[in-house]
Amino acid sequence: MRRAILLFISTVITACSGPYDDQLDIINYAYAEHVPNAKGAWCTHKTINNREYIGCPYQVSKYKKTALWILQGSTYYAVNGTARGDRETIGTYTDFKDMPLPLPADIDIPAAIKAFN
Numbered sequence: 580m581r582r583a584i585l586l587f588i589s590t591v592i593t594a595c596s597g598p599y600d601d602q603l604d605i606i607n608y609a610y611a612e613h614v615p616n617a618k619g620a621w622c623t624h625k626t627i628n629n630r631e632y633i634g635c636p637y638q639v640s641k642y643k644k645t646a647l648w649i650l651q652g653s654t655y656y657a658v659n660g661t662a663r664g665d666r667e668t669i670g671t672y673t674d675f676k677d678m679p680l681p682l683p684a685d686i687d688i689p690a691a692i693k694a695f696n
Contacts, residue, residue, distance in 0.1 A: 599624040599631070602650055606633055613669045617644075624650070625694055628685050634695025635662075645692045649678060659688050 603622055610620040620637035633655065635646040646662035648655045656678040657666040666675045682688075 599633075599650070602653070602655075603633070606635065606648070606655060609669050609675070610635060610637075610665070614665050617646075617665070620646075622646075622648075623695065625691075627691055627694060628687075630686070632658075632691055632694075634692065635665075636695055643696075645695050647688060647691055647695070649686075658682065658686060659692070 603624060606622045607620070610617050610622065614620065616639050617635070617637040618639065620635050622633050622635040625632050625634065631650040633648040633650055635648070637644055637646075644661045645659075646665050647658040648662050649658055650656075654674040654676060655666075656676055657663040658678050663677055666677060669675050678686075
């Protein structure tokens with residue numbers, strides 16, 4: 580019986596994992612280790628306008644911020660000012676870069692941030 584329960588649990592865990600789990604683990608680790616003022620940061624993934632976004636909402640003092648990233652392959656591109664500042668704090672950890680300016684017209688920062696809050 581115990582063996583059946585363990586098999587069931589491992590099946591459920593495997594079924595719940597998503598295609599972006601590894602990328603989310605990397606960015607969540609980067610925030611936990613390198614951005615100490617990002618209290619409660621927890622990054623999640625959403626596809627918006629055929630782009631793979633990662634949003635990382637957190638709180639600094641009494642202010643709520645959301646760092647917005649676009650994932651392309653294994654590279655994380657900082658989109659908004661919050662993510663750009665965090666990228667400087669994270670440094671050259673793995674593939675974190677700034678999204679080149681001007682941003683493409685299909686990137687709507689306020690709408691993307693709203694999707695993560």
